[in-house]
Amino acid sequence: MNAAPLLIDIGNSRIKWRYAEQDGMALTISELWQQCAHLPKTQRIIGCAVASVDLQAQIDQLFAHHWQASTQWLKVSRSALGIQNHYHNLNEQGPDRWAAVLGASQRFAKQNILIISAGTALVIDSLSAEGDFLGGTIAPGLGLMKATLHQATARLPLAQGQNKDFPQSTIDAIETGCLRAILGAINIAKIELAKQNQAEVKIVLFGGDAATLQALLNGKAIAVDNLVLDGLAALLAAGDGEFC
Template identity: 45%
Template sequence: MSTLFLDLGNTRLKWATADTCGDWLAQGDAAHDQLDTAFAAWRAMPAPGTVHGACVAAPALREQLDTFATAHWGCKIDWLAPSRQALGVENRYRRLEQQGPDRWAAVLGARARFPGEALVIASAGTALTVDALTADGVFLGGMILPGYRLMKRALATGTARLPDAEGRVHDYPTSTEDAIETGIRTALAASIDAMVGRLQARGETPRLLLAGGDASQLAALLNTPATLVDNLVLHGLAALAFAQPATRPAP
């Protein structure tokens, strides 16, 4: 029997099913206002044995998924809450109730895919999150910034003359559109490079992981070569679901 994993983010739902060996069977995604496309795909699949999810979206969207799971599969969704320890990772976030479950799942997914490595995990979506993990498995914390589109929207709505328009990146922009484009992408890339530098200053040799819908916007501007990855949240949920009991979350 398969297991279904859900990443209910700020703008989209991503999902995947896996067999008992942890191999992906099917996957998809849907915008918040198009959850019916996910529901249609799920109705066409065999019912999963269990469902695991990470949610940072509005409670009403989570309730839609809970209602579907109960009505069609007779099961409840196991929604992730950050923990102090899981899969050999120590979580040093000061207040766990403030930490997004998606960030914690992404850290665990990164650790599962690149065990024993220091990692900077940058997810460029609605927000840009940049998290740091040491080689010996200590999650040090990280940063949250407005993402690419949020920055553009803030300039357009918070000023009288700056447009929300497409531009190009140049070393020395000579148009307002290009100045905005260059400024936003440079700021986001510089934040990622700063976290790499901080881990290096601790004596680590971090691998930079870059994920999210806007990852391609930033890769060329980074000083550190990046490994592009997809669905770290789903990989983290799967790693937890299939973990041995001794490595499962500790409160």
């Protein structure tokens, strides 16, 4: 029996992987190998990378050395899995965004979807019920917003505050202000997507701050794990997509 493929998602701060029904997460290359070394050796390694080219090359070398296998990396394409990509310059779009859109399209077929990556960056992408990826917005994520305020000002602290109706401390003011900025961006994107065909918009969240945002959206959003890996798995199963 052929070994299952290994799927890899290299993000800005984490490396996620999937083998058969097993998902894992590593912070470093060495930790990734510690987790994968016991897996059956496979010649099918499919990856999606948004982090540095150096890190991508290290993963290439890792599996070439230990498994004599080459890694195929996802390229953004004009269409895949019935989804049409309307991004003007495909070279500018991160493959992780494209994989997440494709993963969401498989979970929630023929629906208006906001695909929100709530990690280092806050990425809000729009997919119409007709299968058109319309584009999206990129902004600092919650942690980066707070870190930037701390670094660019003389007295604002870097601390964990609370979301309050009327903040009465500086750390709560920062926490609430950043969260309101994020919620405002989500609400505007939801309004714009609904205008496409007046259909209900489903909000799908993933990433480190997904649970925080889901709670603030009062149950009107779904938090999922490993949406990028879902997209890679769907492409592999369908024999679709472009890789290099």
